[in-house]
Amino acid sequence: MDAIAVEGLRKRYGQVQALDGVTFRVREGEVYGLLGPNGAGKSTTTRVCVTLTRPDEGRASVAGHDVVREAKQVRGAIGYIPQASGVDREATARENLTLQGRVQGLRGPVLTGRVDELLETFGLADAADRQVRGYSGGMKRRLDVALGLVHRPRVLFLDEPTTGLDPEARAAMWEELEHLAGRENLTILLTTHYLEEADRLADRLAIVSRGRVVVEGTAEELKRELRGEAVNVELADGRIDDARSAVAALDAVLETTVDGRTLRARVENGGRAVPGILSTLDGEGIPIASVTLARPSLDDVYLHFTGRDFRTEDGGA
Amino acid sequence: MPVALSQSYYMLVRQARNLLREPIWIALLLIQPMVWLLLYSQLFKRVTELGGFGTSSYVDFFLPGVVVMNAFFAGTWAGMSMVTDLDRGVIERFLATPARRSSLVSSQLMRAALQAAIQGLILLVVGYAIGARVAAGLLGWLVILGTAMLVAAGFAGVSHGVALLTRKEATMIAVANFIGLPLMFLSTILIARAVIPGWMQTGSKFNPVDWGVRAARGPALPGTDWASVAGHLGLLTAFVAATGAFATWAFRAYQRTL
Numbered sequence: 001m002d003a004i005a006v007e008g009l010r011k012r013y014g015q016v017q018a019l020d021g022v023t024f025r026v027r028e029g030e031v032y033g034l035l036g037p038n039g040a041g042k043s044t045t046t047r048v049c050v051t052l053t054r055p056d057e058g059r060a061s062v063a064g065h066d067v068v069r070e071a072k073q074v075r076g077a078i079g080y081i082p083q084a085s086g087v088d089r090e091a092t093a094r095e096n097l098t099l100q101g102r103v104q105g106l107r108g109p110v111l112t113g114r115v116d117e118l119l120e121t122f123g124l125a126d127a128a129d130r131q132v133r134g135y136s137g138g139m140k141r142r143l144d145v146a147l148g149l150v151h152r153p154r155v156l157f158l159d160e161p162t163t164g165l166d167p168e169a170r171a172a173m174w175e176e177l178e179h180l181a182g183r184e185n186l187t188i189l190l191t192t193h194y195l196e197e198a199d200r201l202a203d204r205l206a207i208v209s210r211g212r213v214v215v216e217g218t219a220e221e222l223k224r225e226l227r228g229e230a231v232n233v234e235l236a237d238g239r240i241d242d243a244r245s246a247v248a249a250l251d252a253v254l255e256t257t258v259d260g261r262t263l264r265a266r267v268e269n270g271g272r273a274v275p276g277i278l279s280t281l282d283g284e285g286i287p288i289a290s291v292t293l294a295r296p297s298l299d300d301v302y303l304h305f306t307g308r309d310f311r312t313e314d315g316g317a
Numbered sequence: 318m319p320v321a322l323s324q325s326y327y328m329l330v331r332q333a334r335n336l337l338r339e340p341i342w343i344a345l346l347l348i349q350p351m352v353w354l355l356l357y358s359q360l361f362k363r364v365t366e367l368g369g370f371g372t373s374s375y376v377d378f379f380l381p382g383v384v385v386m387n388a389f390f391a392g393t394w395a396g397m398s399m400v401t402d403l404d405r406g407v408i409e410r411f412l413a414t415p416a417r418r419s420s421l422v423s424s425q426l427m428r429a430a431l432q433a434a435i436q437g438l439i440l441l442v443v444g445y446a447i448g449a450r451v452a453a454g455l456l457g458w459l460v461i462l463g464t465a466m467l468v469a470a471g472f473a474g475v476s477h478g479v480a481l482l483t484r485k486e487a488t489m490i491a492v493a494n495f496i497g498l499p500l501m502f503l504s505t506i507l508i509a510r511a512v513i514p515g516w517m518q519t520g521s522k523f524n525p526v527d528w529g530v531r532a533a534r535g536p537a538l539p540g541t542d543w544a545s546v547a548g549h550l551g552l553l554t555a556f557v558a559a560t561g562a563f564a565t566w567a568f569r570a571y572q573r574t575l
């Protein structure tokens with residue numbers, strides 16, 4: 001049975017068509033990633049699945065229950081970790097977890113035992129009785145995840161779990177999530193605008209753009225769909241825009257993207273394209289630090305399927 | 318305990334804990350009513366000579382009024398905590414759980430009532446220290462505090478309704494200021510009904526703040542008209558039910574915007 005089945009979801013806010021027919025299915029036990037820039041419709045899709053938002057059209061069922069008609073059953077079966085935390089900052093971690101457990105129907109020693117276990121698992125035992133407002137960003141985010149897990153849900157929704165975390169806290173969170181993903185019977189829907197995160201955590205992923213799923217598959221499948229290779233040219237100086245326009249003009253080059261000082265060109269055949277790229281840059285008088293050839297990354301996949309550069313669409317973040 | 322009740326209780330525990338964890342707020346919020354109680358009662362000491370106050374001690378007359386005034390302000394500002402919870406995503410987190418929607422609203426109103434009761438008790442004790450006496454004794458204190466809780470909960474309903482519809486602190490402040498002073502002056506908090514202009518007497522009849530003043534002042538002064546006290550407590554209960562319904566409706570309206 002599918003843990004999540006979403007079909008033809010549409011939602012409009014004023015002039016903005018947030019969802020324009022989102023459709024996908026997630027199998028039980030799977031980690032499924034919704035990948036896309038801010039405003040693509042990932043969060044709205046998640047919010048429909050967790051019963052917060054009513055869709056204008058379409059259907060969604062989670063853990064076998066319709067999110068509109070059987071909202072109550074859905075709420076008891078899911079854990080939701082929203083993008084904007086939602087912890088009570090004036091309360092302690094223990095108090096937050098205890099209240100969350102109570103509204104999910106846990107009582108007595110079962111509840112206290114579960115709270116202790118989660119505090120331990122998420123490395124919050126030492127800080128358990130301190131007010132959350134003194135926590136670091138990473139600690140707060142770990143508490144968010146613990147809150148979503150208190151009643152052992154069957155389906156977990158993680159809305160941008162690592163946005164705003166520093167690299168160290170992000171790496172720690174990824175380890176926690178990989179550990180969670182390994183659990184049997186736990187289905188995870190993860191939204192992210194980090195390609196690396198989707199690549200690392202998701203069994204399958206969908207790229208969402210302008211309220212629709214534009215492509216779906218495993219990270220490998222998506223990369224395989226792109227013919228050719230990526231040529232990465234690291235420049236010795238900063239004339240990246242000149243370099244990009246010169247290289248983009250070559251017939252052999254299908255697409256170009258820029259990452260700092262590195263120019264990435266997708267080509268049919270790396271071996272044949274590289275000499276042309278190098279001589280073009282040489283002709284422009286742009287010195288090169290290094291050249292590498294690689295299989296396409298999710299960046300290239302994203303660009304290919306949405307026709308837009310992931311980074312620029314995301315406001316350069 | 319039925320689920321709805323036990324959930325309201327747990328939500329109230331959260332509210333009360335956060336309230337009591339910052340006792341400084343209770344103290345800061347008491348500064349203004351304290352100034353009224355300690356200075357205004359002295360400044361207007363001789364106003365009872367005008368007659369119609371039912372007592373010659375202005376502080377006896379004024380004390381229940383101050384307790385109700387404080388409860389009124391506690392209620393009108395109560396929605397600020399809803400704005401904070403909405404901003405921080407606390408409400409959304411609970412909305413994705415089986416938590417009763419009604420408990421999210423009712424616990425907020427009960428917190429305002431609790432705050433008004435705690436502050437009211439402090440005001441009554443300070444009033445006692447400066448010589449104010451409640452004619453009906455302990456029962457009088459209980460009626461005054463019960464009235465304060467109803468006034469606070471009723472205006473907290475209005476405040477939360479506005480908070481849920483606008484979700485902006487600036488609007489909340491504007492509304493609180495807009496209704497605050499007019500409703501206070503269109504009541505008998507400060508002065509006896511007999512000496513205010515006729516149109517203000519008429520206006521005060523429709524003012525829930527004045528219902529509270531009449532319910533609280535009854536047992537504070539000699540010759541208590543208990544039927545009038547009960548009647549005004551009844552009106553206040555209806556007011557709480559009405560504004561609670563408004564806040565619940567506003568909560569549904571807010572949910573529809575998600």
